[in-house]
Amino acid sequence: MRRPLVAGNWKMNGSRADAGKLLDGIFQGADSVDETEIAVCPPFILIPLTADKLARGSNVAWGGQDLDTHTSGAYTGEVSGGMLRDYGCTFVIVGHSERRSIYGEDDATVASKFKVAQEHGLIPILCVGELLEEREADQTETVVARQLDAVLELCGIESMEQAVIAYEPVWAIGTGKTATPEQAQAVHAFIRNKLRELNSTIAGGVRILYGGSVKAANAAELFAQDDIDGGLIGGASLDADEFLNICRAG
Ligand code: PEP
Numbered sequence: 537m538r539r540p541l542v543a544g545n546w547k548m549n550g551s552r553a554d555a556g557k558l559l560d561g562i563f564q565g566a567d568s569v570d571e572t573e574i575a576v577c578p579p580f581i582l583i584p585l586t587a588d589k590l591a592r593g594s595n596v597a598w599g600g601q602d603l604d605t606h607t608s609g610a611y612t613g614e615v616s617g618g619m620l621r622d623y624g625c626t627f628v629i630v631g632h633s634e635r636r637s638i639y640g641e642d643d644a645t646v647a648s649k650f651k652v653a654q655e656h657g658l659i660p661i662l663c664v665g666e667l668l669e670e671r672e673a674d675q676t677e678t679v680v681a682r683q684l685d686a687v688l689e690l691c692g693i694e695s696m697e698q699a700v701i702a703y704e705p706v707w708a709i710g711t712g713k714t715a716t717p718e719q720a721q722a723v724h725a726f727i728r729n730k731l732r733e734l735n736s737t738i739a740g741g742v743r744i745l746y747g748g749s750v751k752a753a754n755a756a757e758l759f760a761q762d763d764i765d766g767g768l769i770g771g772a773s774l775d776a777d778e779f780l781n782i783c784r785a786g
Pocket of ligand 1: 710
């Protein structure tokens, strides 16, 4: 039985005051969420505040939105996995489509980030997903398989025991266009079957989240699918009530 996980990706949003209010709201409501594991991924600079607020007895974990491939040294502007662990992060997002498309991260870089995250005791949330033109050209499975293979070749199937996968069709991120539950389930099943070819036990245990315009109104139907184990939530994670209602749908 896979425990559902709902993780909020705040992206580059929020002042310290906004984050404080949001965290207080999530902290207060999270007690009433039974089954679903909850996590928030704020911008780096808000992680210390998040750690302060959530470490005091909440059942909400936190994580980074990215990390560097290096451990320490002359990498101006970067943040390492060790630094994230030092601030109590459990998770780190790797390979978000915005990192891939805006910052040019290729599959090899994403795989290195996944590896270094695990070396620092973080659970990577590995994002995969196709562009609209790739879906229209019937390339969804090819793209997702290529993105997964980069990680599997570098880290092996065993690495998936301490990882989360997020299927995020790029055309659904921040657009208000959600994949239908059937479209999402088909790709989730493809991912799980691909892992099953390598190790059926690990494939059966890995959590595969859906991300792309999830809201409280559509979460339950998506999360009810056999291979959807929760969500990676962008915009809707900036509103505590909406986010908690998504968590309740898990
Ligand atoms: C995301 O940022 O990973 C995401 C899924 O965003 P949104 O929920 O806003 O589409």
